[in-house]
Amino acid sequence: MVSKTSARFFHRLSTIFQPISVVPKNAEVKKVDITSRSQRLMLERGIIRQASPGCFHLLPLGVRSLEKLTDLVDTEMRKIGGQKVVLPTLTNSKLWEVSGRLETVSSELFKVRDRHNHGYILSPTCEEAVSSLVASLAPISHKQLPLRLYQITSKFRDEIKPRFGLMRGRQFLMKDMYCFDVDLASALVSYKEICHCYDRIFEKIGINFVKVLGSSGHMGGNLSHEYHYKADVGEDKILSCPKCNYFANVEVSGEQECPKCGNTSVEISSGIEVGHTFLLGEKYTKPLNATYLSGDGKPTVLQMGSYGLGLSRILAAALEVLSSDDEIRWPPFLAPYKVIILPPKGGSKEEIHLKNSNLVQSLYARLEQVDTLKNNVIIDDRINLTIGRRFLEAKKTGYPYIIALGKKITESPSKLEVTNLQTDEQLHLEESALLDYVSPKETCAVDRLAFLRSSTPI
Structure with a gap:
């Protein structure tokens, strides 16, 4: 042998190291804590281990899967000119005051103070930090644009009620890209290219997904799309119109009829958001003075886009969609x-x-x-x-x-x-x-026609 x-x-x-820990289905205390199939299975099979509410140890099998996803994202980011950086986890609170977000999302922020009583935020996202970085070099030359910076780091959100394991925690792994362009037309070109890159990533993962018109919310901007896996446990409601193939979060479309064609026979389904794209314009670059030197030698405010993928959430959501109540099923691309x-x-x-x-x-x-x-x-x-x-x-x-x-x-x-x-x-x-x-080479499990039918074009 x-x-x-x-x-x-x-x-x-x-x-x-795979500590198996079967969770009794009839244990009353566990019914409150464990709120999704993926969370229970990942705990039972030693993929994750809870550290505190909303925070989890990711164990070796889970790390292998997440590393595969990270490698996939890195590969696709490089194809579109993404340059990898690591921004500080702590962001100076003053930057969020300048952008106006310190008050609008205050309840979701982890705030700390150093020994000098200076305020900092455990970053849930880094629009202010990266705009400040670019502003510190401003004005940059128009020849350096588009500038596409991304990172894959832990982010933090003070969830009032953490639930669903890795799908809604207080600490999560996210890929966030920030793109800077000379004008809105160029920014829209970048937006479309990065969205197509996201399409490729989700196609390679191999689970049917839907791309929908999304709400910009506190992020700001004038264009936004969300990527969803459809699942009963999903917290978002997605409107789909079978007549004109329109798809949107109900936050931006209402639930009665299709805003595009007026069809009243729309369908509403639940979705887990696993990616989000924003065309932000000058929302952050203007107040933080991030500019470039145009061809005529004048400093001009940069146009910005922000693009996020919840990597730890994708991992859990994939298992939520594919698994049975008793057995994990991985998308082959991500299997440890x-x-x-x-x-x-x-x-x-x-x-x-x-x-x-x-x-x-x-x-x-x-x-x-x-x-x-x-x-x-x-x-x-x-x-x-x-x-x-x-x-x-x-x-x-x-x-x-x-x-x-x-x-x-x-x-x-x-x-x-x-x-x-x-x-x-x-x-x-x-x-x-x-x-x-x-031996056959892996093929994408997504039905391409089904994908085209279930995606809102940009």
């Missing part, structure tokens, strides 16, 4: 590991049959050679447990492919049992056929 010497080169489940191998139980006739075989190691190595599976294979080496027990746990954790070395490995030809959780197929395959089965 897997020797101690060679096993250290493999991903092994026995070395993963895509394949888990279950060797025979120690002392079983199957284990004895493989005593002098390196089947587990060779299978692992050959799977790792598949482009889409590189660094995505793990062995459940807890051979003190039966295959059946480990299989049930693997299903609950949601590994897309479960490969069991069961009774048929003693037959001639030897066959492996593969379970595909995406299709609910269970097949017995020879090793070569198994490799062919898991």
Whole structure:
């Protein structure tokens, strides 16, 4: 089987910190605290651990998934000229006074004071901070524009009632991009390009989503779109018109009829907001004096856009949409590991049959050679447990492919049992056929036509 010497080169489940903690469904105290399926499953399967209300420890399997999402976002941001920065978590309160937001969103802000009694905010978003950064260099040359700066950092919001686990917490991981342009026409070009980038990101994640006209709210500006996963637990209400394919948050459209075509047979559904885009204009750049030097040599106020993706929320929302009440289902693109191998139980006739075989190691190595599976294979080496027990746990954790070395490995030809959780197929395959089965390149799970039907164009 897997020797101690060679096993250290493999991903092994026995070395993963995954504290399983089954939450009793009939526990009254838990009914108050746990308010969504994804929250309960992530707690039960050791993906997250609650630290305090609205704050969670993200554990190794969750970190792997979030890192995959972060890598995807980084790749797509670079394609549109995004430059990664890290802005301070603490923002001087005076900047928020200048923009006018200190009072309008005061109740949601974590405010602190230093030893000199200077006020700071734990940033929920960074429009003021990045505008101040650009203003400190102003006026910049028009040749430097558009300037697209983004970061992926923890943000903070003093939620009055944190709920739904990672979907509405006090600390969350967000990708926020800030784009500066010479005029509104150029800013709109940037807006469309970044929205198309968001489309690609959500298509690659592979869950049907809807893009809707959104409210600018306290952020300001004159154009806004939201990205949603439809789910009953969603706190936003989305109006959709099947007649003209108009989609909007009811905050901007009302619930009686379509504002575009007047159709009264509109549909209202619940959505989880996972992304938001804003065309802000001069909302922050003018009061903070962020300017550029135009071609005629005059300082001119920059036009700004702000673009957010809730990465930790996307992770939880994806599980909310795909999972059953008892078992996690990952979008394959974000699964912590895509394949888990279950060797025979120690002392079983199957284990004895493989005593002098390196089947587990060779299978692992050959799977790792598949482009889409590189660094995505793990062995459940807890051979003190039966295959059946480990299989049930693997299903609950949601590994897309479960490969069991069961009774048929003693037959001639030897066959492996593969379970595909995406299709609910269970097949017995020879090793070569198994490799062919898991080798096809990943395709986007989003029905492109369905996507086009369920998105409001810019």
